[in-house]
Amino acid sequence: MHIEARQLSRLGLTAADGRDPQITGISLDSRAVRDGHLFAALPGSAAHGADFIPYALRQGAAAVLTDRAGAGLAADALARSHAALVVAEDPRAALAGAAALWFGAQPETVVAVTGTSGKTSVATFTRQIWQALGHSAISLGTMGVQGDYTAKLAHTTPDPLTLHRVLAEAAAAGVTHAAMEASSHGLDQRRLDGVRVAAGAFTNFSQDHLDYHKDFDSYFAAKALLFSHILEPGAAAVICTDGERGRQAAQIAQDRGLVLTTYGRAEGCDLRILAQRYDATGQELRFSLNGQVHLVRLDLIGGFQAENVLCAAGLCIAAGADPARVIAALPGLTTVRGRMELAAQRMNGAAVFVDYAHKPGAVIAALQSLRPHVMGRIIAVIGAGGDRDRGKRPLMGQAARQFADVVFVTDDNPRTEDPAAIRAEVMAGAGHDATEVGDRAEAILRAVDVLEPGDAALIMGKGHETGQIVGSDVFPFDDAEQASVAVAALDGTI
Numbered sequence: 001m002h003i004e005a006r007q008l009s010r011l012g013l014t015a016a017d018g019r020d021p022q023i024t025g026i027s028l029d030s031r032a033v034r035d036g037h038l039f040a041a042l043p044g045s046a047a048h049g050a051d052f053i054p055y056a057l058r059q060g061a062a063a064v065l066t067d068r069a070g071a072g073l074a075a076d077a078l079a080r081s082h083a084a085l086v087v088a089e090d091p092r093a094a095l096a097g098a099a100a101l102w103f104g105a106q107p108e109t110v111v112a113v114t115g116t117s118g119k120t121s122v123a124t125f126t127r128q129i130w131q132a133l134g135h136s137a138i139s140l141g142t143m144g145v146q147g148d149y150t151a152k153l154a155h156t157t158p159d160p161l162t163l164h165r166v167l168a169e170a171a172a173a174g175v176t177h178a179a180m181e182a183s184s185h186g187l188d189q190r191r192l193d194g195v196r197v198a199a200g201a202f203t204n205f206s207q208d209h210l211d212y213h214k215d216f217d218s219y220f221a222a223k224a225l226l227f228s229h230i231l232e233p234g235a236a237a238v239i240c241t242d243g244e245r246g247r248q249a250a251q252i253a254q255d256r257g258l259v260l261t262t263y264g265r266a267e268g269c270d271l272r273i274l275a276q277r278y279d280a281t282g283q284e285l286r287f288s289l290n291g292q293v294h295l296v297r298l299d300l301i302g303g304f305q306a307e308n309v310l311c312a313a314g315l316c317i318a319a320g321a322d323p324a325r326v327i328a329a330l331p332g333l334t335t336v337r338g339r340m341e342l343a344a345q346r347m348n349g350a351a352v353f354v355d356y357a358h359k360p361g362a363v364i365a366a367l368q369s370l371r372p373h374v375m376g377r378i379i380a381v382i383g384a385g386g387d388r389d390r391g392k393r394p395l396m397g398q399a400a401r402q403f404a405d406v407v408f409v410t411d412d413n414p415r416t417e418d419p420a421a422i423r424a425e426v427m428a429g430a431g432h433d434a435t436e437v438g439d440r441a442e443a444i445l446r447a448v449d450v451l452e453p454g455d456a457a458l459i460m461g462k463g464h465e466t467g468q469i470v471g472s473d474v475f476p477f478d479d480a481e482q483a484s485v486a487v488a489a490l491d492g493t494i
Helices: 047-057 068-074 076-078 091-103 119-132 160-174 184-188 214-228 245-256 304-317 323-332 358-374 392-403 419-430 440-449 479-491
Strands: 026-027 038-042 062-066 084-087 109-114 137-141 144-147 175-180 199-202 236-240 259-264 271-279 284-290 292-298 341-344 350-353 378-382 406-409 456-460 469-470 473-476
Touching: 026 091, 026 109, 038 047, 038 091, 038 292, 038 392, 038 419, 047 062, 047 068, 047 076, 062 068, 062 091, 068 076, 068 084, 076 419, 084 378, 091 160, 109 214, 109 304, 119 137, 119 144, 119 175, 119 304, 119 323, 137 160, 160 304, 184 214, 199 214, 199 245, 199 304, 236 245, 236 304, 259 304, 271 358, 284 304, 284 323, 292 304, 292 323, 304 323, 341 479, 350 479, 358 378, 358 392, 378 392, 378 440, 392 406, 392 419, 406 440, 440 456, 440 479, 456 479
Parallel strands: 026 038, 038 062, 062 084, 109 175, 109 199, 137 175, 199 236, 236 259, 259 271, 350 456, 378 406, 378 456
Antiparallel strands: 137 144, 271 284, 284 292, 341 350, 469 473
């Protein structure tokens, strides 16, 4: 999309020496810098973006945004340049604000959801409800941008340049409503700054990303930024208060002056789950909204989906949708790819599901939620990703041992770690009754092979992903596709 050049000061930035050049674009990657660009040199975990300032200047950067450390690292190159230098205490926040001003437009109604699990489903269900109500809508996150405008994303919450560009392009395409996932990384790195968010949601909280956050309190503090920093007073907050961290988030929202809607199973919730009845293809959900009881049929597997559905409904209502129309749209919701997705079914009736659960709490929730739908045994296929929080590996194995009947431990995305070492850590929790099968395709085949009538297999960890990361290579691999191939091979239909 074409954007007219404008003065640096119109992006909310002030150069150290008062220079105010014309800016023709903004770049985070020095290789993308062109004449007149503002180059954002941000501190990183492995290196500082200031290392690339000399190259950006040679490419024609008219201005550089960085912190004091970055300015010091590139002092010689900057001294020889005519480029304006903007030194910010928080250059990430400054970049986000500049990106918001640069791109300008966004859909009229934007909501965001944070939490350890459920973000993708809530964002997708919110988008589906809006579409059922006749709005042009998108969801944005782990699955990319989906809905009435589509795009691929590299991260759950993309960098500010990508995020504001996508929102502006979606608005230009006629999108009026957007539901986005707000990851702890994205919030902590100020990627959502500058987005006008009408309502924010908090789903739940359990162990994850302790390879990035130093402890649970830091992890929660990052998620709480949605309510303490991003949402303006008077905006809406939709929060599950079943857990202690949810109640803590609700208090933060109230202290901030947000309009609070609570949901969950506890008495007193504005949106309260009263009962669920399960069958092989879905569930009936009885819930109340502000004391009025409703009953809906959901073609969704897993008890946890009730929380996700009510969260999405709460977001739509908080953002201005008519409650009766929102409730009427709920039976039409369809599951997110890779989230308790029915991937295949054996001729004996046994089902194979695929789920993205890759954290201990999510594994427990997935297995517990599948149990009421299954008359026989649950066969679990589980692994853990490499170069990520090691502490959760035995906990994931322990969760599978406790809540499944048969457990196969296999490779997930080993990345640069030794796959056997990762499996050993998962096996430490899974116990001696678990079966270790390194090759993921073979593990899926063996899990499908043991299915008897009334059983179900749950393949966890990769969900919608279509590749397996080994070392620095990505090999084609799709759990749902492998499940279908295994069923076809074993049932003789290929």
